[in-house]
Amino acid sequence: MVIRSSDLDLDFIREVSKISGDTVKSCFQCGTCTGTCPSGRLTSLRSRTIIRKAILGLKKEVLSSAAIWECMICFKCHEQCPRGVNIPNVMLALRNLAVREGVAPPEGYLKMGKSVLEEGAVQPPQEVVTRDFESFTRASFNLPDLSKPADLSKFSRVLTEVGLRKAIGG
Amino acid sequence: MPKLDVDLVEIKGAACCGFPLNSLDNLTWTYLTSRNLALCEDQHLDMLPVCNGCHLSMCEVKHRLQSDPALKEKINALLASEDLRYEGKVRVRHMIEVLHDDVGPEKIRNVISKPMAGLKFAAHYGCHAIRPSELGRPDDSRNPRKLETLIGALGARWDVYPERLDCCGAGIAVSAGESSLKIAGAKLQKLRAAGFDGLVTTCPFCMRMYDARQEAIGALLGAETSFPVFYYTQLLGLCMGTDQTTLGLELNMSPVDEVLQKFQATTA
Numbered sequence: 001m002v003i004r005s006s007d008l009d010l011d012f013i014r015e016v017s018k019i020s021g022d023t024v025k026s027c028f029q030c031g032t033c034t035g036t037c038p039s040g041r042l043t044s045l046r047s048r049t050i051i052r053k054a055i056l057g058l059k060k061e062v063l064s065s066a067a068i069w070e071c072m073i074c075f076k077c078h079e080q081c082p083r084g085v086n087i088p089n090v091m092l093a094l095r096n097l098a099v100r101e102g103v104a105p106p107e108g109y110l111k112m113g114k115s116v117l118e119e120g121a122v123q124p125p126q127e128v129v130t131r132d133f134e135s136f137t138r139a140s141f142n143l144p145d146l147s148k149p150a151d152l153s154k155f156s157r158v159l160t161e162v163g164l165r166k167a168i169g170g
Numbered sequence: 171m172p173k174l175d176v177d178l179v180e181i182k183g184a185a186c187c188g189f190p191l192n193s194l195d196n197l198t199w200t201y202l203t204s205r206n207l208a209l210c211e212d213q214h215l216d217m218l219p220v221c222n223g224c225h226l227s228m229c230e231v232k233h234r235l236q237s238d239p240a241l242k243e244k245i246n247a248l249l250a251s252e253d254l255r256y257e258g259k260v261r262v263r264h265m266i267e268v269l270h271d272d273v274g275p276e277k278i279r280n281v282i283s284k285p286m287a288g289l290k291f292a293a294h295y296g297c298h299a300i301r302p303s304e305l306g307r308p309d310d311s312r313n314p315r316k317l318e319t320l321i322g323a324l325g326a327r328w329d330v331y332p333e334r335l336d337c338c339g340a341g342i343a344v345s346a347g348e349s350s351l352k353i354a355g356a357k358l359q360k361l362r363a364a365g366f367d368g369l370v371t372t373c374p375f376c377m378r379m380y381d382a383r384q385e386a387i388g389a390l391l392g393a394e395t396s397f398p399v400f401y402y403t404q405l406l407g408l409c410m411g412t413d414q415t416t417l418g419l420e421l422n423m424s425p426v427d428e429v430l431q432k433f434q435a436t437t438a
Contacts (some may be wrong), residue, residue, distance in 0.1 A: 019196050038336060038337050038353060039341075039342055039346075039349065039353070042346075042349040042352055042353065043342070043346050043349050066345075069193075069342075069345040069346075070342055070345055070346050070349070071341070071342075072297075072337050072339065072340075072341030072342050072350075072353075073297075073341045074297040074301070074337035074341060075297055075298070075301035075302045076297070076301065076337070078301070078302050079301055079302065079303060079311050079312075086302070088302075092192050092193055092196070093196070095193045095194070096193070096194065096195060096196050099194050099195065105193065105194060106344050106345040107344075108343075108344030108345070109190065109191075109193055109194055109344060112190050112191065112344075113191055113194055113198075116185065116186045116188075116191060116202070120185035120186060121185065121186050122186055122190055128421055129421075130420040130421055131420060131421075131422070131423060132420070134420075136421075144180070147180050147181055147182055147183060147184040147185075148183070148184070148185060149183050149185050149252075150182075150183050150252075151252070154251060154252065155185065155252070157251075158201070158248055158251050158252070159198065159201070159202075161248070162195070162197050162198050162201045162248060163195045163197055163198060164191065164194070164195055164198040166195075167191075167194040167195040167198065168194065
């Protein structure tokens, strides 16, 4: 692959570390993270490659890759990293930046974001089904309603101010 | 839990901990987590987040706000709209810490009336109960023992197994559904052959992967993944003589009946 200097955004890693913390700059490319990654065995995620490209400043390529969404945030790599890089937090920072650049996240994240904005929870209370296919609600078990913010419209306003509505493209 | 001198009340006004939304916007996560911490402070409660991910969120945000006063002020300015303020006093406990460190295996041994002899369980901690160790998790990241000790306190047997510290896969359920099921399946496929009667966890997200998604995992892998999965608190309740309906055992989607029958046979 040919890397042209015009493709590099040298400020990119600073943007990343503003969210993820400074540890990312210490990476010396040993590859322990990719070796310990349980997701990478099945998905396109190669943590070492992502971090190298991010440090180089290949912003567009990194932010548009599906791989940054395939990290399970399990912290196995972080426990093993000899340089103390918080790789899961780097992946989360890259996702944040991708969203800011207008990359569409996997659909489920948008649904959860919308539901939190409107109801305070990632999904409304569900009916549950027993192994014998009987359905129950909280009320049928005499359980009280789930807690939620007393004033949902105020809650939603603050979250909009924080930036959630913008993040889900609403 | 009252029999163990632990009183449980719901947090009034609680919302999502924000963990899944950290993928979209870091400040949204920080705000939502702080808001729940502030509610606990306002209501003079210690916090017991049931889910590993919620627990890590609370601990991580507590740490961030403590080390970044400017961020804390920014969050407090946002919380003021609901007359909330986060000071940093709230104590956050994990289910494993409450049961192992606060209640203790000795008390559990004394309070149970029906010990679980003859059954052998595999413990599943879940990633965020043990990692990242730099934030001080409920148990050791490389060789945790608390959940096994708690299983032992019920009179049941336990053993370690190679996949013990592995992830349940829930973290990519949204972005890579099939891979997530395969990761959960990798553990389920090993347990029966390893001589276990059941898998035990405390985390609802892990529980969802191993229990509720079990049929989907089996269908995807075309392999035998059917295996009983329990919350630790369900086993504790059984040993304390609590009835199965109260423990919600009919809501486990995995084949728990085989374990329940063995348990009843030994305690009848």
